[in-house]
Amino acid sequence: MPAVGAMARPYRRRGTSVAQRPPESGPDERTLGMDLQLEVVDHDDSSVLVVHGQIDVHTAPRLRERLVEMVSQGARRIVVDLNDVDFLDSTGLGVLVGVLKRVRTHDGELLLACARPRILKVFEITGLVKVFSIHPTVDAATA
């Protein structure tokens, strides 16, 4: 099965042999495409968190940490840009629900920018499409 044979590759990193990797260090996140990158950008009066990668049980705590940090640093209008997110699960939804509550207690707002059908579908199935303010782009969210 070619698919299974390919599974050996994620352990390889350019210039790093399998033997050099610690035995229980976990899979190579970048090679698997499961790493999460977070980038904060100021956009008029909003703070935009641009999320790249996959949001799951492993990466969601980092998303929560960054958003909580933004709120505690005074951000009151936060846009989370999900347009470069390949995967979002219930753990990620939970983080967004928790941060929405936190922002609202500070009289702030949390907006989402997302036009990806596979991500929007998760909000639709769970009904959270009615809880969040979701816009196709960051510009639309901050307009």
Place this chain on the structure above:
Amino acid sequence: MLRTHQRRGVGIELEIPARAEYVALVRLLVSSLASTRRVLAESRIDDLKLAVSEACTNAVEATRSGNERVVVRWHEEGDRLSVDIEDQGHGFDPANLAVHPPVTDPERLNFERGLGIPLIRSLVDQAEFAPSSSGTCVRLVMYCGPTEADDGYAGEEEQEA
């Protein structure tokens, strides 16, 4: 260490440490298999991938020490494929899950968890939960139809092009 092997006529099995960082590897396996085997439309592969990921997340969270294992089994038979996710955790009662307030209720924001099982049930054609004292086995079943997009959206690549 990860272990993958194929059993003739039965399917494919992957055993992972019950740790969060390995859940993405299961997603990769499931989406690769579904694509390679050409048994599901693109959007259904996304559904299966998310459902399996949710079940693996539950399996990882049900274990305490992180030393347990989670076994994922892929099986094709006739008009359906199934993915079993088996853990060694403390189990749960699928009939007694917490019910969330409606999404229009402000109290809804007090619930960050508990979305996984409803998601699983919405995404796959059949979901069975078999808890026991030694762990839980979740079986997710998808009926295989034509591989053309036929259920809601035409596949992301197509729409974004």
